[in-house]
Amino acid sequence: MRGLTRAAKRAGEMAFNAGGGAVNWFPGHMAAASRAIRDRLKLADLVIEVRDARIPLSSANEDLQPVLSAKRRILALNKKDLANPNIMNRWLNHFESCKQDCISINAHSSSSVNQLLGFAELKLKEAISKEPTLLIMLVGVPNVGKSALINSIHRIATSRFPAKDKNKRATVGPLPGVTQDIAGYKIATQPSIYVLDTPGVLVPSIPDMETGLKLALTEKKSGVKRYAAVIKKTIHYGGLG
Numbered sequence: 572m573r574g575l576t577r578a579a580k581r582a583g584e585m586a587f588n589a590g591g592g593a594v595n596w597f598p599g600h601m602a603a604a605s606r607a608i609r610d611r612l613k614l615a616d617l618v619i620e621v622r623d624a625r626i627p628l629s630s631a632n633e634d635l636q637p638v639l640s641a642k643r644r645i646l647a648l649n650k651k652d653l654a655n656p657n658i659m660n661r662w663l664n665h666f667e668s669c670k671q672d673c674i675s676i677n678a679h680s681s682s683s684v685n686q687l688l689g690f691a692e693l694k695l696k697e698a699i700s701k702e703p704t705l706l707i708m709l710v711g712v713p714n715v716g717k718s719a720l721i722n723s724i725h726r727i728a729t730s731r732f733p734a735k736d737k738n739k740r741a742t743v744g745p746l747p748g749v750t751q752d753i754a755g756y757k758i759a760t761q762p763s764i765y766v767l768d769t770p771g772v773l774v775p776s777i778p779d780m781e782t783g784l785k786l787a788l789t790e791k792k793s794g795v796k797r798y799a800a801v802i803k804k805t806i807h808y809g810g811l812g
């Protein structure tokens with residue numbers, strides 16, 4: 572069994588723990604994607620980590636938390652319209668008590684997204700006064716509403732600024748004069764603030780059956796299918812303990 576687990580790991584396939592417990596589900600392309608996100612995160616002055624307001628812990632990526640929490644970060648608890656308001660307020664209080672900036676949003680509502688952008692601008696402007704250009708990056712595990720949010724941000728940016736401002740060539744990187752093409756949506760001036768147009772898709776952490784089920788149950792259609800393999804392996808190999 573150990574040989575099989577090793578082989579699966581080598582092949583970058585789904586691996587399992589013969590004695591039950593945590594399932595390692597990390598195909599090779601996800602590891603590459605994770606590296607690419609880490610590189611892009613270095614460019615961001617602020618990260619908006621989108622999570623599902625109904626499952627704010629299960630919809631996090633545990634591996635990247637050290638990197639994310641070291642950055643200027645706002646947790647956006649999305650789909651607040653689907654969450655129990657009492658429980659969600661307890662989560663907001665919890666994150667506030669951990670000194671983590673947090674806001675509940677509905678990615679389909681422009682007033683809600685405007686509120687999030689206002690909060691992000693405030694956080695950036697009070698922290699960084701001299702940079703001419705600041706970048707915001709969205710990240711989150713699948714299905715938390717990153718695309719819905721970026722579409723709303725696109726609409727808001729287009730209503731605030733002309734389309735020609737969309738593509739920004741910003742100075743980034745550790746060395747002065749190192750420039751890179753950054754495509755983003757402009758949301759503010761003086762300093763110019765852009766939201767990178769491609770959100771980072773994080774790999775969900777599924778340390779146990781309960782987390783897998785929560786992720787599957789909060790996904791509209793394909794959730795059970797997407798997480799079924801992991802759940803099946805967990806049951807088959809004794810993950811329920």
Ligand SMILES: Nc1nc2c(ncn2[C@@H]2O[C@H](COP(=O)(O)OP(=O)(O)OP(=O)(O)O)[C@@H](O)[C@H]2O)c(=O)[nH]1
Pocket residue numbers: 649650651652653676677678679711712713714715716717718719720772791
């Ligand atoms: N009710 C409600 N539904 C939302 C909200 N935000 C997103 N959704 C829905 O949630 C589903 C997933 O949203 P996406 O924007 O595709 O999520 P994503 O994070 O981009 O997902 P991936 O592309 O898999 O990474 C879609 O059906 C959206 O319409 C929200 O605030 N409220």
